[in-house]
Amino acid sequence: MNRRSLLKGLALLPTLPWLGHAPRGLADSSASTVQALDKPHSAWRELLSPQAYAVLFEEDTERPGSSPLNTEKRTGTYVCAACYLPLFDSQHKYDSGTGWPSFTQPIAGHMGQRRDFSLFFPRIEYHCARCGGHQGHVFDDGPKPRGERWCNNGVALRFIPTGEALPELRS
Numbered sequence: 001m002n003r004r005s006l007l008k009g010l011a012l013l014p015t016l017p018w019l020g021h022a023p024r025g026l027a028d029s030s031a032s033t034v035q036a037l038d039k040p041h042s043a044w045r046e047l048l049s050p051q052a053y054a055v056l057f058e059e060d061t062e063r064p065g066s067s068p069l070n071t072e073k074r075t076g077t078y079v080c081a082a083c084y085l086p087l088f089d090s091q092h093k094y095d096s097g098t099g100w101p102s103f104t105q106p107i108a109g110h111m112g113q114r115r116d117f118s119l120f121f122p123r124i125e126y127h128c129a130r131c132g133g134h135q136g137h138v139f140d141d142g143p144k145p146r147g148e149r150w151c152n153n154g155v156a157l158r159f160i161p162t163g164e165a166l167p168e169l170r171s
Contacts, residue, residue, distance in 0.1 A: 033109030034085060034129040037171060044082050044131070047170070052081050055153045056133035059125075064099025067154020072101070076161040078152075083131035084167045085110055087157065088150070096142070096149055101157065103150040104142055111135070126150065130169070 041057035054060035069078070078088040078101075087110050088103045096102035112129045115122050123137045135156045142149035160166055 036129065037083065037131050039131065039171070041132070044133070048082060049155070052155045055156050056080075056082050056128075056131075056135075059134045062100075062153045062155050066099075067101060069101045069154035069157060069159055070095075070099065072159055074159075074161050076159055076164070077166060078103075078157045078159055079166065080128040080131060080133055080135070081156050081158045082133045083128060083170045084158070085128055085130040085169060086166060087111065087128065087135065088152075090159075090162075094143060096151065098149075098151055100136065101152045101154050102142070103152065104146050104148055106150055113138070 044057055045053050048056065051060075051062065055062055072090075072093070075090045077086045077090065078093075079086050086107050088106055092103045092105050094102055094104060106126070110129050111126045112132070113124055113126045115124060123139075125134065125137055127134050133156060134153075136150065136152040139149045139151065140147055158167075
């Protein structure tokens with residue numbers, strides 16, 4: 001196979017029915033009910049640890065198994081580590097065995113999404129609808145009834161236990 005044939009074949013990959021589709025039932029990013037901040041990503045650098053900044057605003061990924069949120073079992077709310085927008089309720093957290101905190105669904109309207117080709121094959125990346133911070137990727141291999149696995153970087157979240165006040169949104 002020559003280079004031209006290879007490139008033509010690669011261009012067709014996103015059209016294959018088994019590759020590049022969004023998991024069932026996912027809303028697109030236009031469904032957000034949150035007003036997006038008009039703040040450059042670089043402005044978050046002084047408010048976050050270097051690792052959190054790298055994940056949230058440079059789309060890095062933390063090592064699997066490195067987050068203490070993997071074993072968090074208390075009831076509460078998971079908020080964006082940058083702007084503090086509530087993203088997940090603990091009732092939707094489960095152990096996916098992947099090494100990252102995983103959820104069956106986010107808080108409605110609080111996530112944006114886009115197709116991500118960074119690993120060659122398309123995935124659905126999701127981000128905080130308010131600050132745009134990268135959270136993780138969503139897959140269609142989660143538990144019933146929704147079948148979704150929202151695989152999140154723990155460093156991109158902050159856990160607030162039930163009984164504690166949610167932090168005021170950062171702007």
